[in-house]
Amino acid sequence: MEERERRIGANEILYRSVNERIEDLNATFGTLTSSMTIVCECGDAACAQQIDLDVSTYERVRSDGALFVIVPGHQIEDVEDVVEEADTYMVVRKDAGGPEELAQAHDPRS
Numbered sequence: 001m002e003e004r005e006r007r008i009g010a011n012e013i014l015y016r017s018v019n020e021r022i023e024d025l026n027a028t029f030g031t032l033t034s035s036m037t038i039v040c041e042c043g044d045a046a047c048a049q050q051i052d053l054d055v056s057t058y059e060r061v062r063s064d065g066a067l068f069v070i071v072p073g074h075q076i077e078d079v080e081d082v083v084e085e086a087d088t089y090m091v092v093r094k095d096a097g098g099p100e101e102l103a104q105a106h107d108p109r110s
């Protein structure tokens with residue numbers, strides 16, 4: 001895998017783990033509602049945009065270690081494919097091979 005692909009993947013993994021903490025904190029402080037605010041899980045290290053998302057949607061995405069939630073338009077076409085499009089978010093699947101293996105190896109739910 002190229003260094004660039006690895007860097008993109010590492011950034012997505014970092015923001016995914018941030019979002020897992022956000023969900024934990026929501027649960028800890030009893031602010032569990034039907035929606036939550038997460039940070040964009042795209043491969044751009046400079047991106048810190050927020051996304052409002054249903055908890056059920058977040059859980060559905062998180063059940064697959066190859067999926068990430070991003071702001072629409074933040075996909076990086078050569079390492080991932082858009083598999084779901086909504087008004088406020090997109091879900092991308094990491095491409096098979098190196099990008100997916102890296103994402104799965106760091107899956108916080110496995």
Ligand SMILES: [Zn+2]
Binds near residue numbers: 044047048
């Ligand atoms: Zn982004």
